[in-house]
Structure formats: structure tokens, C-alpha cells
Amino acid sequence: MSEQDVEVVRSAYASFNNDDIPGVLAAYDENIEWNEPGGGNAPAGTFNGPDSVENDVFATVPENFDDFRVDAQEFEDQDGTVVVKGRFKGKNKSGAELDAPFEHTNQMQNGKVIRFENKVDADAWAAGWS
Numbered sequence: 001m002s003e004q005d006v007e008v009v010r011s012a013y014a015s016f017n018n019d020d021i022p023g024v025l026a027a028y029d030e031n032i033e034w035n036e037p038g039g040g041n042a043p044a045g046t047f048n049g050p051d052s053v054e055n056d057v058f059a060t061v062p063e064n065f066d067d068f069r070v071d072a073q074e075f076e077d078q079d080g081t082v083v084v085k086g087r088f089k090g091k092n093k094s095g096a097e098l099d100a101p102f103e104h105t106n107q108m109q110n111g112k113v114i115r116f117e118n119k120v121d122a123d124a125w126a127a128g129w130s
């Protein structure tokens with residue numbers, strides 16, 4: 001099951017970078033709990049359910065950025081959790097550059113992400129979202 005979990009998460013990142021939001025949301029449980037750290041104009045707090053993730057998190061990206069990428073570099077299965085490490089990169093509409101390392105924790109259940117946490121370099125994240 002663990003390799004399947006990694007593939008579900010890997011596919012969600014590929015979908016995000018291809019602007020396929022329905023493809024991303026397909027990886028999430030209907031009761032997903034999504035946690036964002038905030039900083040600058042970035043979303044902050046806990047968002048529940050795919051609709052909230054789409055409208056309150058993902059929709060803020062094109063509102064703030066001309067270019068935004070998630071470069072996922074490592075996927076590690078940790079027995080029911082897929083940890084992803086990489087970098088956020090982009091250019092904010094304000095002109096600010098985004099280059100922030102991240103670690104994402106994807107807690108899995110029945111082949112879906114049930115809990116997501118975005119851990120980022122707080123200073124670099126806030127500067128990129130300014």
C-alpha cells in the first residue's frame with residue numbers, strides 16, 4: 001500500500017504543476033484537514049474539505065503570482081504518511097521572488113490524503129507572498 005500512497009501524492013503534485021486542480025483534489029479525502037502556516041498574503045490556518053482547499057488555498061495562488069511552481073524533490077513513505085521535500089518557486093505579482101524550501105506531511109488513509117501540513121521556511125515564504 002505504501003508505494004501506492006507515494007504514487008497518489010506524486011500524481012497530485014504533477015497535477016498541481018499542470019494546473020489540473022480537479023486532478024489534485026482527487027487525491028484528497030472528502031474530510032481532508034489542510035494546514036497552512038500563513039505569512040505575507042499566504043493563507044493561514046486549517047482548511048477542511050476539498051472545496052475549502054480549492055477556494056481558500058489554491059485560488060489565492062493565481063491572485064498573487066504570475067509564476068508559481070512546486071518542485072517536489074523527495075517522496076518518503078513513513079508508514080501511512082508520505083513526506084515530501086522540495087522548494088516553492090515563483091514570482092509574485094508584486095515583483096517579490098519566491099524561493100522557499102518546504103516539507104509536506106501527507107497523512108494517508110484508504111489511498112487518500114486525510115491530513116496535510118505545509119511546513120516552510122517562514123521568512124522566505126512570507127517574503128515571497130509579500
